[in-house]
Amino acid sequence: MLKVLVNGADGRMGSQVVKAVYEDKDLELAGGVSITHIGEDLGDIAGIGTLHMPVRDNLGKTIDDVKPDVVVDFTSPRAIFDNAKTVIEHGVNMVVGTTGLTADQRDELGKLALAKGTCIFIAPNFGLGAVLMMKISTEVANAHHVEAALKYGMDMVWIGARSTANPFAVQEIAESLKGVDIPVLVKNPVNPDIELWIGAFERLYLCGITKLGAIHRGFSSYNSTRYRNMPQWQIPIELKRRIKNLPLFCDPSHISGHREYIQEISQKAMDLGFDGLIIESHVNPDCALSDAFQQITPDQLNQILTHLIIREEHPNNSNSTLIIEELREKIDTLDNTIMEVLTNRMKIIEEIGTYKKQNNITILQPDRWEKILTRVLEEARKNNLSEELVERVFKAIHQASIDRQTDIMNE
Numbered sequence: 163m164l165k166v167l168v169n170g171a172d173g174r175m176g177s178q179v180v181k182a183v184y185e186d187k188d189l190e191l192a193g194g195v196s197i198t199h200i201g202e203d204l205g206d207i208a209g210i211g212t213l214h215m216p217v218r219d220n221l222g223k224t225i226d227d228v229k230p231d232v233v234v235d236f237t238s239p240r241a242i243f244d245n246a247k248t249v250i251e252h253g254v255n256m257v258v259g260t261t262g263l264t265a266d267q268r269d270e271l272g273k274l275a276l277a278k279g280t281c282i283f284i285a286p287n288f289g290l291g292a293v294l295m296m297k298i299s300t301e302v303a304n305a306h307h308v309e310a311a312l313k314y315g316m317d318m319v320w321i322g323a324r325s326t327a328n329p330f331a332v333q334e335i336a337e338s339l340k341g342v343d344i345p346v347l348v349k350n351p352v353n354p355d356i357e358l359w360i361g362a363f364e365r366l367y368l369c370g371i372t373k374l375g376a377i378h379r380g381f382s383s384y385n386s387t388r389y390r391n392m393p394q395w396q397i398p399i400e401l402k403r404r405i406k407n408l409p410l411f412c413d414p415s416h417i418s419g420h421r422e423y424i425q426e427i428s429q430k431a432m433d434l435g436f437d438g439l440i441i442e443s444h445v446n447p448d449c450a451l452s453d454a455f456q457q458i459t460p461d462q463l464n465q466i467l468t469h470l471i472i473r474e475e476h477p478n479n480s481n482s483t484l485i486i487e488e489l490r491e492k493i494d495t496l497d498n499t500i501m502e503v504l505t506n507r508m509k510i511i512e513e514i515g516t517y518k519k520q521n522n523i524t525i526l527q528p529d530r531w532e533k534i535l536t537r538v539l540e541e542a543r544k545n546n547l548s549e550e551l552v553e554r555v556f557k558a559i560h561q562a563s564i565d566r567q568t569d570i571m572n573e
Contacts, residue, residue, distance in 0.1 A: 163188060163189065163190045164188065164189050164190065164231045164232060165189075165190045165192040165228070165229070165230045165231045165232075166183045166189050166190065166191060166192055166230060166231070166232055166233075166234060167192045167193050167194070167195065167224065167225065167228060167230035167232070167233045167234070167254075168180050168183065168191075168193075168194045168195070168233075168234050168236070169194075169195045169196075169221055169233055169234065169235040169236070169237055169245055169249075170195070170196055170235060170236040170237035170238070170260070171193075171194025171195060171196050171204055171207070171208075171217060172194070172196045172198055172199040172202075172207050172217060173196070173236055173237070175236040175259060176194070176196070176236040176237075177207055177208040177209070178208075179234050179236060179259075180194055180204060180205075180207075180208040180210070181208045181209065181210050183234075184205070184208070184210055184213075185210075188315055191204075191213070191215070192228040192229075192230040193215060193218060193224055193228045193230075194207075194215070194217050194218070195217070195218050195219065195220070195221050195224050196217050196218075196219070197219060199217050200216075200217055200218070200219045201216050201217065202216065202217050203215065203216060203217075204216065204217055221233075221245060221248050221249070222248050222252065225248075225249065225252045225254055226252070230254060231254070231255065232254065232255040232256065232257060233249045233254055233255070233256045233257070234256075234257045234259065235249070235256065235257070235258050235259065235260055236259045236260055237260055238260065238262070239260060239261050239262020239263075240262065242258060242260040242261075242262050242263060243262070243263060243267050243271075246258060246263075246271050246282065247271070247274065249282075250271065250274050250275050250278050250280055250282060251274070251278065253278050253279070253280055254280060255280050255281045255282070256275075256280070256281070256282045256283070257282075257283045257285065258282065258283065258284045258285065259285055263284065265459075265461065268284060268445050268446075268459075268460075269445065269446050271284075271445065272444070272445035272446035272449060273446055273449055276446070276449050276451075282445070284445065284460070297317040297318060298315075298316055298317050298318075299316060299317060299318040299319060299320060299347075300316050300319060300320075301319070301320050301321070301322050302319045302320070302321065302325075302335055303321070303322060303324075303325045303331060303335070304331060304334055304335065305334050305335065305337070305338035307335075308335060308338040308339055309338065312342060312344075316344070317344065317345075318344050318345040318346065318347065319339075319344065319345075319346055319347070320346070320347035320348070320349060320377060321335060321346065321347070321348045321349060321362065322349055323349045323350060323351055323352045323379060324352055326348055326349055326350065326351045326358065326359060326362045327351035327352050327353065327355075327358060329358075329361060329362075329365070332361075332362045332365050332366070333365050335366075336365045336366045336368070336369040336371065337369055339366070339369065339371055340369050340370055340371075341370065342371075343373070344373065345373040345374070345375060346366055346371055346373065346374055346375075347374075347375045347376065347377050347411065348362050348363060348366070348374065348375070348376055348377065349376075349377040349378075349379050349413070350376070350377070350378055350379060350380075350381065350397065350398070352381065352382050353381060353382060354381040354392075354394050354397055356397050356400055356401060356404075359376070359397075359401060360401065360404065360405065363376075363405060363408075374408065374409075375408065375409035375410070375411060375437075376398065376401060376405075376408055376409070376410050376411065377411045377412075377413050377440060378393075378397075378398040378410065378411070378412050378413065378417075378431075378436070379391060379413035379416035379417060380392055380393050380394070380413075380416060380417035381394050381397070388423070389417055389418050389419055389423060389427075390416065390417065390418060390419020390420070390456070391416055391417050391419065393417050393427070393430070395430070395434060398410060398412075398436075399434065402435075409437045409438070410436050410437050411436060411437060411438045411439065411440050412427070412428070412431030412436045412438075412439050412440070413439075413440045413441075414427035414428045414431065414439060414441055415440070415441055415442040415453070415456040415457065416453075416456065418456060419455065419456050420455050420456055421447070421455065421456060421457065421458045421462070424441060424456070424458060424466060425466050425469070428441070428466055428470060429470060429471065432470055432471065432472055432473065433471075433473060441458070441463060441466070442456060442457045442458070443457060443458055443459065443460055443462075443463045444457040444458075444459070445459065445460065446459075447459060504559075507559070508562070508563070508566060511563045511566055511567065512566060512567075512570065514567065515566060515567035515569075515570035515571065516570055518567065518571070519570055519571050525564055525567045525568060525571065526564065531560060534556065534560070535553070535556060538552055538553075538556050539552060539553065
């Protein structure tokens, strides 16, 4: 059971926190501190009946006496900085619901908390309901992790990319979650394998876990790229197509690997209809114990979220619907043309394959392939097309051609 000490316990918000902590079966009210109503009963002030727990006036001494696990502070902007330093210096975790901390003060408190091995959660301007309704989650990789997460009241858990890549680990986690009604989010496997990703959901579902969601954090690449992980957006899009109504979240922090790209990745995810974002934030990112380069401050997070453009999935008026349907009809016509061209091309490939078999000629012709690739990339540049796109398309066509000619050789 978590012991909670409330600072500013006799104020409007503080007394509500006292009441909420008292009524929560998983929390223990350790006491209350204030500069007024000293000696009066904490329960009487909060309107929950006499608790025989007087309001005290010395924060540091009260912490020493009652030894709380966490201090919740709803005092005043003038006092909060000194209060926070007192709590952290005593090695106690803290939740701050008070305004008034400057960016420099938040940075200083973050460094002090890091040095003391404590945590400080700063949520100024949040209503009590917002603070108390926040959901807390953690990563689990085995049954022991699940047991600990449930013991300490995690609202949800997620399975990391390396665990998703291990069916045995996923099965162990799934079985340990049987009968537990909490959401489980599954990150994509490290490598781009959609069947492995879907397999994780199937294992969880077969163990009776139905509150499922996916996290897209990108895929590892052996090449040096702009991002830490390659987005390969087509894979989460295909996952969404194959598992209807599956909530899909994006992790821009892990995809980007650097804070400067988080905004553009976040906007891209929203443009593709993702259901939400998971972004790493730290009061002092450069002091973070892991992944420091991809973390942002709460102020930066607020700026990113403020500037996000959230688009509608469908047009909101009949005229827009008509225009987009006309454009889609044109796309459908072009797609049909592409299919006809591909069909005719594969017929010619089969004729070439037959000729090569009859005349004992190798399937792969490197010089010919080099000429094709050079020519189409030149055409891409002339027509202002993405060279990367054209190269991927023609490499896929070339591989399909080799596969078909191989089949002919083996007939």
